[in-house]
Amino acid sequence: MKRIVVLLLLITGLAAVMYFQHSTGKVMAASSDGPQFTADGKLILPVGYRKWIFIGAPLTPNGLNNGKAGFPEYHNVYIQEKNLEGYQKNGVFPEGTVIVKELVLLRKGDYPDGSADSPSGRGFGEGEFNGMDVTVKDSKRFAKTNGWGFFNFGHHALPYEPTSTESPATECAGCHQAGAAKTDMTWVDFYPVLRGNN
Numbered sequence: 001m002k003r004i005v006v007l008l009l010l011i012t013g014l015a016a017v018m019y020f021q022h023s024t025g026k027v028m029a030a031s032s033d034g035p036q037f038t039a040d041g042k043l044i045l046p047v048g049y050r051k052w053i054f055i056g057a058p059l060t061p062n063g064l065n066n067g068k069a070g071f072p073e074y075h076n077v078y079i080q081e082k083n084l085e086g087y088q089k090n091g092v093f094p095e096g097t098v099i100v101k102e103l104v105l106l107r108k109g110d111y112p113d114g115s116a117d118s119p120s121g122r123g124f125g126e127g128e129f130n131g132m133d134v135t136v137k138d139s140k141r142f143a144k145t146n147g148w149g150f151f152n153f154g155h156h157a158l159p160y161e162p163t164s165t166e167s168p169a170t171e172c173a174g175c176h177q178a179g180a181a182k183t184d185m186t187w188v189d190f191y192p193v194l195r196g197n198n
């Protein structure tokens with residue numbers, strides 16, 4: 001009798017743990033499914049993006065910018081699979097697309113240009129996370145800036161800001177508009193998977 005009770009308790013416990021994991025998993029999936037805004041229109045820091053599709057990493061190191069690069073880091077860019085597929089199919093991004101650009105410092109270098117020796121040769125590698133810029137497609141909400149909103153969650157080490165107010169067009173959208181208006185405000189030339197090699 002005792003054994004049966006213990007067995008029953010074990011089964012109930014296991015079921016509870018499985019249910020809990022399942023439900024928290026669902027919450028995470030929902031919150032990373034599309035852009036989330038606060039009641040006053042701030043964008044909430046996206047979560048789970050490092051598990052999205054990684055589409056490329058433009059690099060603008062100090063060594064190539066007289067030591068004064070605006071962004072002396074790798075720009076790791078992520079997008080959700082369904083939005084990548086939407087672009088590949090239609091040449092425009094679906095409504096609700098979120099593109100995350102996470103800045104990542106170079107690994108500590110051995111040379112003045114920031115490069116380092118490694119078993120694979122002299123070059124650059126990624127160090128610490130150092131900031132985040134995000135673009136969101138919502139043609140109604142961001143009608144004034146070609147249907148995209150621009151957000152900065154800090155240019156510094158983790159943690160990033162929990163929310164971000166839309167950046168003024170003069171700080172972000174203007175430059176994207178000048179150089180990438182024909183490709184849905186996104187610099188697709190930097191990303192092989194968006195250039196059509198899919």
Ligand code: HEC
Nearest residue numbers: 058075099101133134135150151152167171172175186187
């Ligand atoms: C002077 C021009 C310029 C300004 C200003 C600018 N960007 Fe960009 N942005 C670029 C270029 C060029 C790329 C692609 C190459 C790279 O990352 O170096 C890019 C890439 C991005 C990407 C990755 C997706 C894409 O379009 O390639 C995001 C997200 C982004 N920028 C957000 C922002 C935000 C947010 C701001 C303002 C805080 C901003 N940008 C300001 C030129 C600019």
